[in-house]
Amino acid sequence: MTDIFFYIFSIAALAGAFGVVFSRNTVNGAMFLIGTFLSMASLFVLLEAYFLAVIQVLVYAGAVMVLFLFIIMLLDVKESAARKTSLYTWAASVIGFGILIVGVVAINSADSIREKAASLPEATGVSLKSFGYELFTTYLLPMQVTGFLLLIAMIGVIALSKKAKAD
Amino acid sequence: MIGLEHYITVSSLLFAIGFFGVLLRKNTLVIYMCLELMLNAANLGLIAFSRYHGGMGGNLFVFFIITVAAAEVAVGLAIIVALFRKRQTVEVEELNALRN
Numbered sequence: 001m002t003d004i005f006f007y008i009f010s011i012a013a014l015a016g017a018f019g020v021v022f023s024r025n026t027v028n029g030a031m032f033l034i035g036t037f038l039s040m041a042s043l044f045v046l047l048e049a050y051f052l053a054v055i056q057v058l059v060y061a062g063a064v065m066v067l068f069l070f071i072i073m074l075l076d077v078k079e080s081a082a083r084k085t086s087l088y089t090w091a092a093s094v095i096g097f098g099i100l101i102v103g104v105v106a107i108n109s110a111d112s113i114r115e116k117a118a119s120l121p122e123a124t125g126v127s128l129k130s131f132g133y134e135l136f137t138t139y140l141l142p143m144q145v146t147g148f149l150l151l152i153a154m155i156g157v158i159a160l161s162k163k164a165k166a167d
Numbered sequence: 168m169i170g171l172e173h174y175i176t177v178s179s180l181l182f183a184i185g186f187f188g189v190l191l192r193k194n195t196l197v198i199y200m201c202l203e204l205m206l207n208a209a210n211l212g213l214i215a216f217s218r219y220h221g222g223m224g225g226n227l228f229v230f231f232i233i234t235v236a237a238a239e240v241a242v243g244l245a246i247i248v249a250l251f252r253k254r255q256t257v258e259v260e261e262l263n264a265l266r267n
Contacts, residue, residue, distance in 0.1 A: 006169045010177040017181055017204055021188035026196055033200050036181075040207055047174070047218045049226055052210075052233075059233055060207065064240045071244045072196055075251050085191065093190035100183035107179065108172045121221030130223065131230070139227055146234050153238035160245040 006046055013039035026072050030065060037061040051128055174215035181208035195247055195257040199240075206236050 016039065019032030037060045044053035107113065135143050185208060188201030210229045217225025251257055254264075 003169050006173065010173075013177065014180060014184070017184040017188075020197070020200055020204060021184060021191060026194060029197055029200060033204065036204065037207065040181075040211055043174070043177070043211060044214055046169075047214050049214045049218070049229075052214060052226060052229055055230070055233055056207075056210075059237055060203075064203065064237060067240060067244055068196070068200065071248060075196075075248070075257060077194065077196065077257055085193070089191060093187050096190050097183055097187040100179070100186055104176060104179040104183065108176055113172050113175065114170075120219065131227070134223065134227055135230075139231075142231060146231055149235065150238055153242050157241050157245045160242070160249050 002046055005042070009039045009042040009046070012036075013043065026077060027069065030068050030072060033068075034061050034065050037065070051131055171215055171219045175212060178208050178212035178215065181205075181211065193258050193260055195250075195259060195262075198259070199243055199247070203236065203240065206232065 013036045016032045016036030020029045020036065023029040023032060037056060041053045041056040041061070044050075044056060182205050185201045185203075185205035188204070189198050192198055192201065210232055213225040213229050213232075217223060217229075247257060250262070254262065256262070
């Protein structure tokens with residue numbers, strides 16, 4: 001049963017990703033990206049990372065994408081249909097994509113991954129309680145630094161969005 | 168039976184598609200969305216490895232990545248808005264002020 005769900009959600013995620021790359025309209029692209037993020041949250045659930053699935057929906061599909069849509073509509077970008085993508089760009093993109101695909105095949109044909117995949121260990125309490133415990137013991141310093149980073153980001157955004165007085 | 172290699176395949180394919188989009192598209196906002204897609208693909212890989220390893224280090228790492236990504240999106244979009252205010256465009260081909 002979980003196998004079927006895995007295939008449904010991974011195909012939805014991949015289709016949404018292609019939609020982001022190929023959609024002419026930026027708003028449609030953002031909608032496809034929301035679909036991809038939701039499918040990935042479902043994959044997180046299948047991997048029994050429930051807390052991260054909720055965070056994914058709240059932060060990514062919620063806050064980040066609302067911010068994206070807000071900016072897209074605020075800027076009101078002109079349709080770039082007239083602009084042709086050059087042949088060089090196409091060739092470079094396809095070659096880069098192909099190299100990464102070769103990497104995927106190489107990783108998946110490694111024996112160590114198959115050995116590891118054969119034995120699925122018990123889900124080690126990825127509950128909210130153990131999350132909080134780890135965050136406030138082992139990962140206390142990264143947690144504090146992250147809080148400071150959020151403060152810096154907030155100040156930076158305010159400084160960037162302020163109208164420059166000089167011009 | 169779905170194993171680790173299936174999740175890694177999906178994760179790396181999503182990363183490859185995001186990379187493809189960064190190279191192909193000319194709109195800064197679309198490039199930025201593709202970057203977000205690549206970050207998320209890496210998250211999926213980390214969670215899959217964490218699940219099959221049996222620890223929760225990967226999950227905590229993903230937690231920090233999501234926090235940093237949220238901050239990064241806010242700052243990046245503010246930069247794009249400032250850029251648009253100055254140049255009236257978000258197409259990367261027209262942003263060549265450093266060329267000469």
